[in-house]
Amino acid sequence: MSISALERSHSTIVEAMVDRMCGRAASAFGKVGPDRCREYAEAGVDALERDLASDQLDAVRAVAYTLIDGLDGEGLGFSDLRFYALTLRAEVRAALDSDPAAADLRVGVEQWFFELLLVCTMRFIAWRDEVMQRESAERSVKRLESQLDELRAAVAEKTHLLEVIRQASTPIAPVVSGILVVPLVGLFDSVRAENLTEKLLQEVSRVHAKTVILDISGVPVFDTGAAQLIIRLARTVRMLGTHVILVGMSPANARTIVALGVDLAGIKTLGTLQDGLAQALVWQQLRIGPIPK
Amino acid sequence: MLGPAVLNQCGKTMIESATYPPEINSIETLLPAIGHWYALHARGPGVGTVACELQDAHSATAAWSTGRFPCSFCRGILEGACTRYGVRPLIEHGTSGCRDDGAKTCIYHVSW
Numbered sequence: 374m375s376i377s378a379l380e381r382s383h384s385t386i387v388e389a390m391v392d393r394m395c396g397r398a399a400s401a402f403g404k405v406g407p408d409r410c411r412e413y414a415e416a417g418v419d420a421l422e423r424d425l426a427s428d429q430l431d432a433v434r435a436v437a438y439t440l441i442d443g444l445d446g447e448g449l450g451f452s453d454l455r456f457y458a459l460t461l462r463a464e465v466r467a468a469l470d471s472d473p474a475a476a477d478l479r480v481g482v483e484q485w486f487f488e489l490l491l492v493c494t495m496r497f498i499a500w501r502d503e504v505m506q507r508e509s510a511e512r513s514v515k516r517l518e519s520q521l522d523e524l525r526a527a528v529a530e531k532t533h534l535l536e537v538i539r540q541a542s543t544p545i546a547p548v549v550s551g552i553l554v555v556p557l558v559g560l561f562d563s564v565r566a567e568n569l570t571e572k573l574l575q576e577v578s579r580v581h582a583k584t585v586i587l588d589i590s591g592v593p594v595f596d597t598g599a600a601q602l603i604i605r606l607a608r609t610v611r612m613l614g615t616h617v618i619l620v621g622m623s624p625a626n627a628r629t630i631v632a633l634g635v636d637l638a639g640i641k642t643l644g645t646l647q648d649g650l651a652q653a654l655v656w657q658q659l660r661i662g663p664i665p666k
Numbered sequence: 667m668l669g670p671a672v673l674n675q676c677g678k679t680m681i682e683s684a685t686y687p688p689e690i691n692s693i694e695t696l697l698p699a700i701g702h703w704y705a706l707h708a709r710g711p712g713v714g715t716v717a718c719e720l721q722d723a724h725s726a727t728a729a730w731s732t733g734r735f736p737c738s739f740c741r742g743i744l745e746g747a748c749t750r751y752g753v754r755p756l757i758e759h760g761t762s763g764c765r766d767d768g769a770k771t772c773i774y775h776v777s778w
Contacts (some may be wrong), residue, residue, distance in 0.1 A: 399727075399773035399775075400759050400775070401761060450758035451758065452754055452776075452777045455725065456775060
């Protein structure tokens with residue numbers, strides 16, 4: 374097919390396209406400027422000429438892809454694509470109408486523009502889907518990050534509360550000068566044992582305690598692990614020259630310790646806190662008596 | 667505070683339910699008239715302008731240069747001008763900025 378009529382009007386069509394593209398208000402074309410507009414206009418007319426000359430519809434696809442991919446991020450809208458196709462078509466038709474020899478080109482031109490609109494529409498929908506999916510993914514990430522922040526805050530608050538409870542559940546009471554009572558309440562684990570050891574050693578040094586009474590009546594489960602921790606705590610305290618008395622052992626706990634074969638040798642064990650306090654007073658050569666009248 | 671979806675619906679419902687002269691009987695006659703009606707009904711200083719120009723048989727460009735209505739409300743008006751006649755339009759915001767973000771004018775490309 375002879376495209377000489379189109380080739381003669383090539384530059385006229387391109388210049389008219391550039392004028393109209395740049396003059397379109399608030400569009401991607403106006404944003405990118407006349408040079409880029411000329412590139413796209415040239416690409417469109419070139420593709421039309423190539424496809425008409427070869428009687429194929431190949432270059433039209435490249436034009437649509439170049440246009441959409443090239444203007445990605447410049448605010449390209451479907452109305453811009455429609456404007457591009459309609460403007461190019463109008464300019465081409467105007468050029469062909471003025472040339473009587475171009476009558477046989479018109480059918481091919483219409484087919485080409487039909488294909489251009491189809492490809493532009495398909496590619497634009499695919500591109501917009503991609504943008505929406507990306508935005509959706511970004512929103513999901515933000516939501517997850519927000520949830521993660523909330524979880525971190527909740528965990529931090531919970532950790533703080535646990536620390537407060539742990540501190541409150543291991544009080545060290547100086548009942549008499551030189552005698553400390555440590556009532557253990559709740560589960561006795563390694564973390565708690567570590568905290569208590571550090572705290573108790575400091576307190577023993579500070580008040581020069583002679584005896585420490587460990588009351589385990591509030592410990593629900595006294596197994597091998599807990600027993601080992603208590604023994605280690607007692608030995609550590611004894612290295613400072615302080616006696617340790619274990620009180621509050623329940624019959625069930627005593628049976629468990631014997632069954633487990635835990636060696637409590639070297640640690641004085643008594644039934645109640647009252648017995649332990651009495652023993653500590655004896656070691657201190659003190660006694661609790663009535664106030665003389 | 668009303669969200670953009672509600673504002674959009676307000677604008678759409680407003681223009682869908684308004685009464686027009688008999689000669690206004692299509693999208694092509696309604697859209698270019700919006701600016702005139704706005705100028706007639708808006709009161710006070712600094713009302714700005716609304717201009718809507720047909721590009722071809724099925725597209726138009728509308729420019730809203732008024733600080734009185736948020737962007738989504740104006741989009742709703744344009745949408746309602748088309749849905750009133752049974753057509754769901756494609757409305758795309760122009761690249762020259764949005765009044766909600768401080769720009770002087772919002773430009774919309776309406777296709778139907």
